[in-house]
Amino acid sequence: MPQALEGSQAIARAVALCRPQVVAAYPITPQTHIVENIAKLVADGALECEYVSVESEHSAASVVLGAAAAGARAYTASASQGILLMGEVLYNIAGLRIPLVLTCANRALSAPLSIWNDQQDSMAVRDAGWIQLYCAGNQEAVDTTIQAFRITQETELPVMVCVDGFTLTHTLEPIELPSQEDVDRFLPPFRFARALDPAQPLSLGTLVSPDWFTEARHSQHGALLAAAANIEAADADWAALTGRAWGGLLEVDGPAAARIGILTLGSISGTLQDARAAWPDLPPVRLLRLRAFRPFPAAALRAACEGLETLVVLERALSPGGGGIVTAELCAALYGLDAAPAVRGFAVGLGGRDVPLETYRRAVAAALAPEGGEFAVLDVDLDKLPEADRYPEAGPCAAPPVDSESSR
Amino acid sequence: MCGAAGRFGVFAMNESGNGTQPGGVDLDALRRRQPRFQGLDGGHRACLGCAQALAARLVLEAAGPDVAVANATGCLEVFTTPWPESAWRVPWLHSLFENAGAVASGMETAFKAQGRAVKVLAFAGDGGTFDIGFQSLSGMIERHHDVLYVCYDNEAYMNTGVQRSSSTPHAAATTTSPAGRERLGKRHLKKDILSIVAAHHMPYAATASVAYPSDLRKKVRRAVAVEGPTFLLIHSPCPLGWGHDGAKSIEVARLAIETGLVPLIELERGELIGAMPIREARPVTDYLKAQARFRHLFVDTPQAHRELEHLQALADHNIEIYGLRGTGPDPRDTASADTVRRGGARWA
Ligand SMILES: Cc1ncc(C[n+]2csc(CCOP(=O)(O)OP(=O)(O)O)c2C)c(N)n1
Ligand code: SF4
Ligand SMILES: [Mg+2]
Numbered sequence: 209m210p211q212a213l214e215g216s217q218a219i220a221r222a223v224a225l226c227r228p229q230v231v232a233a234y235p236i237t238p239q240t241h242i243v244e245n246i247a248k249l250v251a252d253g254a255l256e257c258e259y260v261s262v263e264s265e266h267s268a269a270s271v272v273l274g275a276a277a278a279g280a281r282a283y284t285a286s287a288s289q290g291i292l293l294m295g296e297v298l299y300n301i302a303g304l305r306i307p308l309v310l311t312c313a314n315r316a317l318s319a320p321l322s323i324w325n326d327q328q329d330s331m332a333v334r335d336a337g338w339i340q341l342y343c344a345g346n347q348e349a350v351d352t353t354i355q356a357f358r359i360t361q362e363t364e365l366p367v368m369v370c371v372d373g374f375t376l377t378h379t380l381e382p383i384e385l386p387s388q389e390d391v392d393r394f395l396p397p398f399r400f401a402r403a404l405d406p407a408q409p410l411s412l413g414t415l416v417s418p419d420w421f422t423e424a425r426h427s428q429h430g431a432l433l434a435a436a437a438n439i440e441a442a443d444a445d446w447a448a449l450t451g452r453a454w455g456g457l458l459e460v461d462g463p464a465a466a467r468i469g470i471l472t473l474g475s476i477s478g479t480l481q482d483a484r485a486a487w488p489d490l491p492p493v494r495l496l497r498l499r500a501f502r503p504f505p506a507a508a509l510r511a512a513c514e515g516l517e518t519l520v521v522l523e524r525a526l527s528p529g530g531g532g533i534v535t536a537e538l539c540a541a542l543y544g545l546d547a548a549p550a551v552r553g554f555a556v557g558l559g560g561r562d563v564p565l566e567t568y569r570r571a572v573a574a575a576l577a578p579e580g581g582e583f584a585v586l587d588v589d590l591d592k593l594p595e596a597d598r599y600p601e602a603g604p605c606a607a608p609p610v611d612s613e614s615s616r
Numbered sequence: 617m618c619g620a621a622g623r624f625g626v627f628a629m630n631e632s633g634n635g636t637q638p639g640g641v642d643l644d645a646l647r648r649r650q651p652r653f654q655g656l657d658g659g660h661r662a663c664l665g666c667a668q669a670l671a672a673r674l675v676l677e678a679a680g681p682d683v684a685v686a687n688a689t690g691c692l693e694v695f696t697t698p699w700p701e702s703a704w705r706v707p708w709l710h711s712l713f714e715n716a717g718a719v720a721s722g723m724e725t726a727f728k729a730q731g732r733a734v735k736v737l738a739f740a741g742d743g744g745t746f747d748i749g750f751q752s753l754s755g756m757i758e759r760h761h762d763v764l765y766v767c768y769d770n771e772a773y774m775n776t777g778v779q780r781s782s783s784t785p786h787a788a789a790t791t792t793s794p795a796g797r798e799r800l801g802k803r804h805l806k807k808d809i810l811s812i813v814a815a816h817h818m819p820y821a822a823t824a825s826v827a828y829p830s831d832l833r834k835k836v837r838r839a840v841a842v843e844g845p846t847f848l849l850i851h852s853p854c855p856l857g858w859g860h861d862g863a864k865s866i867e868v869a870r871l872a873i874e875t876g877l878v879p880l881i882e883l884e885r886g887e888l889i890g891a892m893p894i895r896e897a898r899p900v901t902d903y904l905k906a907q908a909r910f911r912h913l914f915v916d917t918p919q920a921h922r923e924l925e926h927l928q929a930l931a932d933h934n935i936e937i938y939g940l941r942g943t944g945p946d947p948r949d950t951a952s953a954d955t956v957r958r959g960g961a962r963w964a
Contacts, residue, residue, distance in 0.1 A: 229729040230722065263755035267718035270711060270752065274686060274722025278708050280729050282722070300711050363954045404684045404707035404723065407644065413687075413710035414697035578658055 324560020861910020
């Protein structure tokens with residue numbers, strides 16, 4: 209039976225169902241409710257686990273690294289500045305091929321200081337060598353957290369489960385929590401083949417010369433690519449157990465006849481679905497949602513673009529001076545494809561800026577516009593800016609005008 | 617050193633996974649037969665006379681085989697593990713420069729959660745301890761993890777080519793505190809890390825020196841027996857960085873003790889419980905003259921004389937506050953049983 213749970217509370221309960229042996233965390237908005245809930249479960253005896261309250265995110269990541277290397281199922285969570293402070297350790301965990309799970313409660317990066325949601329934090333560490341899964345809603349966050357623990361131990365790759373801060377973490381929703389029996393059936397006990405053990409001494413984290421480093425990266429890249437199969441299998445097996453599947457690597461939703469597609473990640477996709485239902489008279493739209501950003505599902509994306517003339521990307525981060533991050537990766541994936549759709553990328557919802565239903569109409573209008581550049585920041589109020597910063601909002605591709613009567 | 621292949625960055629003692637090497641040698645049996653447990657094998661790439669290499673070997677001799685090491689980045693990490701070889705005979709994990717305290721915390725927590733009797737050791741240089749890794753060390757102690765943290769103090773960042781750290785003694789020349797016309801080496805005092813560590817309600821914190829191996833081993837055994845955080849600061853001459861002959865490392869280390877510049881002391885919960893007495897204190901110049909890093913002090917200028925007086929005053933101060941002038945047993949007495957201890961008191 210569904211229970212009304214705050215996203216963070218639901219994620220904490222999902223973590224507990226996975227029987228972690230070591231949890232280490234440092235508080236940061238909007239991740240705090242997750243780790244507070246876990247701490248309470250431990251304090252109440254509902255979760256038998258070592259909870260380590262560390263003195264920084266750098267140490268949170270280092271503690272779970274050490275714990276997993278010593279053979280324990282380990283979990284941590286963070287956001288924003290905390291993810292950046294962990295950055296060095298995140299690369300290290302991945303390079304060491306240490307299996308563990310981290311929840312990123314996505315939040316903007318300072319400066320300017322913002323505690324609100326965008327996805328700049330997880331995008332900033334996209335090259336760290338972690339599997340990154342983005343959730344559209346809290347039921348998916350629960351299910352993906354459980355799947356993540358299985359994926360990480362199968363692949364020996366760390367998994368970052370990304371949930372939009374506040375939009376998901378602080379929102380109450382009816383959630384179906386799986387039973388302990390189901391989770392135990394789905395998730396075998398943790399066993400790390402390279403665990404530190406005096407009877408079997410291994411040296412982990414050695415120095416390699418240029419003779420070896422290239423090969424190490426080659427292996428790591430291959431392992432990330434191969435993890436796609438584990439992500440899909442985990443989702444399929446979970447569906448067999450609970451009846452809920454979340455699209456594996458890429459969720460594709462919409463008619464085959466659609467000529468317009470919109471690609472996004474995270475909770476925006478729910479808004480787009482609602483908007484599509486609200487305006488049935490607009491041209492048909494195929495909604496694509498990247499559930500896995502790492503590994504990047506290039507082949508699945510190419511297949512999902514079949515028949516599309518234009519694909520609009522709505523992403524909650526950007527590379528200043530470069531452009532859209534997802535947009536660029538999408539363009540690379542489509543490069544050389546016969547009849548590849550035109551791509552129009554927009555950064556939206558930055559630093560907690562609301563993403564209203566109207567965004568959908570603007571995306572459709574951008575797709576229909578005869579001209580368009582590859583990337584722009586959407587929704588900029590030029591009047592707030594000094595003269596010098598009022599360069600055209602959308603560069604060569606002006607964002608389509610808002611139909612004022614339908615603004616929400 | 618042993619050689620084997622495995623996952624990159626992961627050196628395996630053997631590939632078969634059953635404790636037996638391809639040649640049919642049962643490692644486990646071999647380990648138990650050794651009169652002294654040797655956790656750090658020879659053949660590594662340390663400079664000749666590197667006291668840090670000796671110190672690490674002595675620590676593991678006393679700590680025994682049922683340990684796991686978290687090693688910070690630094691000389692020790694680099695010279696022991698040139699892939700695909702490793703000199704370690706104990707489980708060993710190197711993560712980063714500044715997180716040995718936190719990685720060790722995680723390892724200890726995991727072993728506790730699994731009910732496994734493994735004593736965790738953290739190894740770091742002075743840079744990884746006094747400076748960049750200080751926060752994670754402080755956190756590890758505050759949370760009372762059952763870890764022996766060993767700082768191999770060679771008084772500079774040696775791995776990157778002899779730069780000053782907050783452990784570098786006053787007036788020592790390093791590449792970032794060079795001696796020149798205007799400056800006579802490092803302008804600041806060596807950080808009193810032991811007092812800072814002891815201020816954490818520390819169950820046991822001590823200094824040791826490679827010149828006094830039985831004292832060093834005794835302190836390791838004592839620390840390993842404590843269930844909680846313990847700290848050992850081992851003064852470890854670096855011939856390359858200090859500028860002395862590699863054959864003289866022990867001599868130089870002993871002079872540091874005999875002059876009073878490096879007091880050998882033990883603190884329990886911040887209280888002094890033991891100090892190695894100095895029968896006949898020697899002038900600090902005996903120690904300083906032996907090393908090129910202090911060479912600039914031996915010129916006939918008022919500044920140089922003042923610095924030498926200053927350093928002598930620091931040594932005198934140590935002798936005074938720690939009551940080092942003693943008539944106790946000869947510190948060179950090496951009578952001590954070298955037993956292989958497994959796991960420490962908790963597991964005895
Ligand atoms: C974050 C970070 N900063 C700098 C370095 C470069 N670095 C590696 S080892 C080292 C110095 C190590 O000094 P110490 O801890 O005293 O050990 P030693 O080599 O002297 O034994 C430095 C600066 C690094 N690896 N990581
Ligand atoms: S530089 Fe110094 S500490 Fe490093 S290996 Fe050489 S002697 Fe040892
Ligand atoms: Mg050093």
